[in-house]
Amino acid sequence: MTTLRDETLEVRASADVVRLRQVVRSWAAELGFSLVDQTKLVTGASELGRNTVEHGHGGQVRLEMLNDDNRRGLRMTFEDQGPGIPDVHLALTDGYSTGAGLGLGLSGTRRLMSEFRIHSEVGKGTQVQVVRWR
Amino acid sequence: MERIPILKMGDVLLVTIQVDMHDQLALALQDDLTAKISHTGARGVLIDISAVEVVDSFIGRMIANIAAMARILDAQTVLVGMQPAVAITLVELGLTLPGVRTALNVERGMALLRAEVESASRSLLGKADDDTQG
Numbered sequence: 001m002t003t004l005r006d007e008t009l010e011v012r013a014s015a016d017v018v019r020l021r022q023v024v025r026s027w028a029a030e031l032g033f034s035l036v037d038q039t040k041l042v043t044g045a046s047e048l049g050r051n052t053v054e055h056g057h058g059g060q061v062r063l064e065m066l067n068d069d070n071r072r073g074l075r076m077t078f079e080d081q082g083p084g085i086p087d088v089h090l091a092l093t094d095g096y097s098t099g100a101g102l103g104l105g106l107s108g109t110r111r112l113m114s115e116f117r118i119h120s121e122v123g124k125g126t127q128v129q130v131v132r133w134r
Numbered sequence: 135m136e137r138i139p140i141l142k143m144g145d146v147l148l149v150t151i152q153v154d155m156h157d158q159l160a161l162a163l164q165d166d167l168t169a170k171i172s173h174t175g176a177r178g179v180l181i182d183i184s185a186v187e188v189v190d191s192f193i194g195r196m197i198a199n200i201a202a203m204a205r206i207l208d209a210q211t212v213l214v215g216m217q218p219a220v221a222i223t224l225v226e227l228g229l230t231l232p233g234v235r236t237a238l239n240v241e242r243g244m245a246l247l248r249a250e251v252e253s254a255s256r257s258l259l260g261k262a263d264d265d266t267q268g
Contacts, residue, residue: 014156014157014158015156017156017157018154018155018156021154021188022154025187035219036218036219036222036223038219039187039188039217039219039220039222039223040223040226042187042188043188043189043190043223043227046188046190046192047190047191047227050157050190050192094228104191104227104228104229105191107228108191108226108227108228108229109227111226111227111228112223112226112227
């Protein structure tokens with residue numbers, strides 16, 4: 001698997017989440033994703049970006065265009081140095097929320113992606129990595 | 135701060151969202167709309183999202199909140215123009231917008247609102263007549 005291109009964006013405020021949505025939209029279109037898949041990628045980026053801002057107190061996202069044999073994909077890795085998630089399993093449950101949201105951010109995004117990985121350490125931060133393949 | 139404009143057409147408030155909303159802008163719209171319903175005594179709210187390319191859980195919650203608040207203020211809300219890719223993504227995300235009426239476009243949404251508002255006033259009038267007789 002090779003990375004064709006990568007870019008790292010700061011995600012500290014809700015305006016950064018809007019910018020992230022725009023960048024993900026243009027990358028997804030360039031990769032030839034269908035309109036529905038573009039929308040899923042942008043929506044997932046929006047959910048995870050908001051988590052980084054709201055729960056992680058800001059962080060970064062690394063976007064990568066991937067090439068794996070005959071398929072292409074978009075990988076997004078969100079990283080924050082926030083308080084971390086004490087119970088990742090619980091955080092992945094539909095409807096569970098510690099914030100003001102609906103508790104669909106993590107669990108819903110997982111359904112929108114081909115791959116979903118989460119690693120969190122209390123007091124150190126959280127990393128969420130998602131991939132959607134074409 | 136920028137604001138989403140709210141137009142008044144008779145007793146219906148029309149909101150056309152044409153920008154990629156950041157979270158504060160969505161919250162401001164929620165506040166502005168409730169204030170305007172109360173101020174104008176509007177009976178209906180029509181929200182046109184045909185130009186919106188992404189509805190994530192935050193925006194979805196804002197729409198559901200507007201509908202709930204409007205209902206308490208005696209106004210009906212109809213959401214119109216959702217793009218198919220947005221609808222598919224929303225359902226997969228797990229957001230089904232319970233309690234929010236929808237229509238395919240502004241024309242149908244307006245017809246639906248007019249019918250609802252009329253039938254609501256008719257039943258109110260009918261009840262008033264009963265009261266005077268009894």
